[in-house]
Amino acid sequence: xxxxxxxxxxxxxxxxxxxxxxxxxxxxxxxxxxxxxxxxxxxxxxxxxxxxxxxxxxxxxxxxxxxxxxxxxxxxxxxxxxxxxxxxxxxxxxxxxxxxxxxxxxxxxxxxxxxxxxxxxxxxxxxxxxxxxxxxxxxxxxxxxxxxxxxxxxxxxxxxxxxxxxxxxxxxxxxxxxxxxxxxxxxxxxxxxxxxxxxxxxxxxxxxxxxxxxxxxxxxxxxxxxxxxxxxxxxxxxxxxxxxxxxxxxxxxxxxxxxxxxxxxxxxxxxxxxxxxxxxxxxxxxxxxxxxxxxxxxxxxxxxxxxxxxxxxxxxxxxxxxxxxxxxxxxxxxxxxxxxxxxxxxxxxxxxxxxxxxxxxxxxxxxxxxx
Numbered sequence: 001x002x003x004x005x006x007x008x009x010x011x012x013x014x015x016x017x018x019x020x021x022x023x024x025x026x027x028x029x030x031x032x033x034x035x036x037x038x039x040x041x042x043x044x045x046x047x048x049x050x051x052x053x054x055x056x057x058x059x060x061x062x063x064x065x066x067x068x069x070x071x072x073x074x075x076x077x078x079x080x081x082x083x084x085x086x087x088x089x090x091x092x093x094x095x096x097x098x099x100x101x102x103x104x105x106x107x108x109x110x111x112x113x114x115x116x117x118x119x120x121x122x123x124x125x126x127x128x129x130x131x132x133x134x135x136x137x138x139x140x141x142x143x144x145x146x147x148x149x150x151x152x153x154x155x156x157x158x159x160x161x162x163x164x165x166x167x168x169x170x171x172x173x174x175x176x177x178x179x180x181x182x183x184x185x186x187x188x189x190x191x192x193x194x195x196x197x198x199x200x201x202x203x204x205x206x207x208x209x210x211x212x213x214x215x216x217x218x219x220x221x222x223x224x225x226x227x228x229x230x231x232x233x234x235x236x237x238x239x240x241x242x243x244x245x246x247x248x249x250x251x252x253x254x255x256x257x258x259x260x261x262x263x264x265x266x267x268x269x270x271x272x273x274x275x276x277x278x279x280x281x282x283x284x285x286x287x288x289x290x291x292x293x294x295x296x297x298x299x300x301x302x303x304x305x306x307x308x309x310x311x312x313x314x315x316x317x318x319x320x321x322x323x324x325x326x327x328x329x330x331x332x333x334x335x336x337x338x339x340x341x342x343x344x345x346x347x348x349x350x351x352x353x354x355x356x357x358x359x360x361x362x363x364x365x366x367x368x369x370x371x
Contacts, residue, residue, distance in 0.1 A: 001064075001065075001067060001287060004071045004099065005071060005099045005101060006099070007101035007102065007126075008126050008129065008130065010117055012210040014070060021041070039068065040070075041067050044282050044300070048300075049298055052332060055339055058295055060296075069095055071092050098204070098205045099205075100130060102123045102226050104121075104209045104212070104218070105213075123223075123225050127226065134200045138200055138201050139171075142167055142174060146164070152164070166197075169183065174201075206240050206242065207241045207242070208241075208243075209242070209243045210244060213248055216269055244273040249273060249274050252272050252274075253272075286305050288359070288361040290359055301315050301316060303315055307358070308356065310324040312363075312367075313365075319369065326353065326354055328352055329352075330350050330364050332362040
């Protein structure tokens with residue numbers, strides 16, 4: 001599960017990335033923090049892990065994780081070679097979702113003057129700039145591919161014909177200034193072809209309103225404009241907005257637990273905004289968690305909503321899916337109610353599920369397999 005952080009230069013994108021990866025490093029037993037110069041892994045905050053450990057003694061807990069890619073700043077004209085041009089495309093096409101950072105703060109009086117690339121702070125203009133550049137990049141992809149696809153389709157092979165037909169349908173959508181996400185899939189093969197093409201404007205987007213230190217909840221006019229713009233452009237349920245002060249989060253990530261709690265209380269915040277950001281990204285991706293629990297570790301695993309039991313087993317190890325026999329499953333709520341796995345079984349709440357079982361959020365599983 002991977003998300004790419006994008007934004008104009010000097011909007012706080014890298015500050016946010018560094019804060020996320022530093023905050024992740026505070027969690028023991030998992031290799032968070034930066035794993036490459038522009039790649040990091042972040043924990044998904046999940047109180048159910050500690051809840052499970054309250055009933056099942058274990059050496060450690062391992063949360064689910066989100067892999068983040070800090071993508072080079074996009075500037076106006078990137079699609080025609082300005083700035084780093086389209087060098088960002090190879091990274092952004094591979095991610096599952098986009099985290100777009102939008103500047104919603106002015107340079108503080110008497111503080112550091114953080115120059116905006118456009119000269120003034122205008123989040124709506126910035127949103128439009130990024131949307132335009134990403135759409136133009138997708139349009140260039142289609143225009144550069146459709147001729148080759150047409151020639152390949154002459155072979156009459158179903159896959160090449162389907163690819164060409166899809167490109168023909170996508171071209172007028174992008175040409176009209178509409179994102180690839182507005183294309184309605186009507187045939188089973190289209191979803192697979194779309195995924196292979198990696199349209200940037202077909203990806204889900206989480207917008208981060210990078211707010212000022214005195215507006216941690218994003219109640220100021222700039223953040224309000226971001227929400228209004230997203231409401232107007234994100235009616236498909238593929239977008240969300242989270243207010244974050246990257247500067248506050250950066251400071252919080254350097255503090256001890258006690259000092260962090262004190263700073264949060266002084267700001268009127270219940271938790272770091274990065275927690276909300278990680279959970280929002282998780283939700284946006286359409287995934288859920290299931291758990292395995294034993295004396296060595298209690299671990300959260302990530303599966304798409306709708307995944308079957310064998311597919312969930314395959315997340316742990318491919319052999320588990322290949323040799324899947326059955327799964328023994330109970331819920332976290334069952335554990336809270338009955339206290340032990342034995343009591344859950346005695347109460348008849350331990351379910352034995354087969355290959356057709358569709359996973360539910362908060363399932364605790366034991367997989368049986370044979371290879």
